[in-house]
Amino acid sequence: MDRLLPAHLQEPERKLSSHFSRSDQLNLMASLMKNILLEVDSVTLQYKTPTALVTATERVSFSVNKSDRFVLLGPSGCGKSTLLKAVGGYLAPSEGRISINGRKVTEPGADRMMVFQEFDQLLPWKSVLQNVMFPLQVARKMSRAQAEERARCYIEKVHLTQFAASLPHTLSGGMKQRVAIARGMAMEPDILLMDEPFAALDALTRRQMQDELLQLWEGTRFTVLFVTHSIAEAIKVGNRILLLTPHPGRVKAEVRDVDQVNAADGSATQLENEINNLLFSEPGHKE
Numbered sequence: 282m283d284r285l286l287p288a289h290l291q292e293p294e295r296k297l298s299s300h301f302s303r304s305d306q307l308n309l310m311a312s313l314m315k316n317i318l319l320e321v322d323s324v325t326l327q328y329k330t331p332t333a334l335v336t337a338t339e340r341v342s343f344s345v346n347k348s349d350r351f352v353l354l355g356p357s358g359c360g361k362s363t364l365l366k367a368v369g370g371y372l373a374p375s376e377g378r379i380s381i382n383g384r385k386v387t388e389p390g391a392d393r394m395m396v397f398q399e400f401d402q403l404l405p406w407k408s409v410l411q412n413v414m415f416p417l418q419v420a421r422k423m424s425r426a427q428a429e430e431r432a433r434c435y436i437e438k439v440h441l442t443q444f445a446a447s448l449p450h451t452l453s454g455g456m457k458q459r460v461a462i463a464r465g466m467a468m469e470p471d472i473l474l475m476d477e478p479f480a481a482l483d484a485l486t487r488r489q490m491q492d493e494l495l496q497l498w499e500g501t502r503f504t505v506l507f508v509t510h511s512i513a514e515a516i517k518v519g520n521r522i523l524l525l526t527p528h529p530g531r532v533k534a535e536v537r538d539v540d541q542v543n544a545a546d547g548s549a550t551q552l553e554n555e556i557n558n559l560l561f562s563e564p565g566h567k568e
Contacts, residue, residue: 318504319345319368319472324377326363337363338530340377343523345472348502350540352515355525355533356560361508364530365476368506369393381471391420394465398477400457403449403464409436410445413464421468435467436460438497455486459493466497472504479514491517512553512560516542524560534559 321344326337337360345351353361366372368379370389379386381393394416396402403412413432417423423431436445439459449457458478465473479487491514498505509515515522522536536556542548 316346317344318347318349318382319506320378320380321364321368322378322380324364324367324374324379326360326367326372327375328363328372336529338525341525341530341532342377343532343535345504345506345521347504350498350505350507350518350520352507352509352519352522352539353525354509354512354515354522354556354560355530356527357510358528359525360528360530361510361525362476365395365474365506365508368472369395369474391416391468392471394468394470394473396458396461396465396473396475396478398480400454400481402461403457405449408446408448409441409452409460412449412460413467416464416468431467432463435463438466438500439463439493453486454482455490458482458490462494462497466501466503472506475505475507477508477510480509480511487514494518512556515539515556516549516552522556524556 321342323340323342325339325341328335328337341360341364343351353364355361363372367374368386370386370393373387386393404415407415410429410432413436414425414428417428417431418425421428433442433445436442439462441456441459441463444452444456449460452460461478462473479490482490494505495518497503507515507518509518516539520538520540522539524533524536525531526533536552539552542552544550
């Protein structure tokens, strides 16, 4: 299947047709590089426990283009959430380099906003409006009026205008996640980092949130790096999927043009089966 690319075929130069002249190839490569927002180059991530040094990922490489909905997919323990934290600047690689717009990531920044799966990521003493305004005033140094105007705009985008004055404890799980997404998007970061944001929701709400995320993306074409261990969710949310092996996480393959498949003609189910077979083709690897 053309959209499934094994790890050793991911480099852009491997995909350039032999019919192109050398000059055309160089121009195409330059165009591809210009569109790259995030680069993860041969990144190994390790962390210490009381008894051991754990290698979460080993020499992982990938790039995310502007407006991509890029999904990190793999079984539990493959290091996908650890990779997201490293992109966020919360964990330094022991090997390799992570860069945003060509700048090395060394610490957290307002150009990367995180959305977690936990419902308690909001400030409980602040209203919906105040939660969205808070980072705009602190990190973006906006005036109260400017922050409120932008916050209300993004609260409207996630359909929570009538709850702007509500405190988090009065909201459902799905509504809290909408607030977290609005807060992240209001910062207008270069990339939105989403760590299994819908995992704790019931099935119906989870599907609704997936649909709403795609509707938001259609409106603004923001770039998102999304972590999940659900193949079906990865196919629905992403346009590109990076498959990671079980611990330690290594790149198994990349799936491209994911947004070209759909449930109606059976192509989404076919792709889901192919990804499942690829992820768990080695004996003993079960989710």
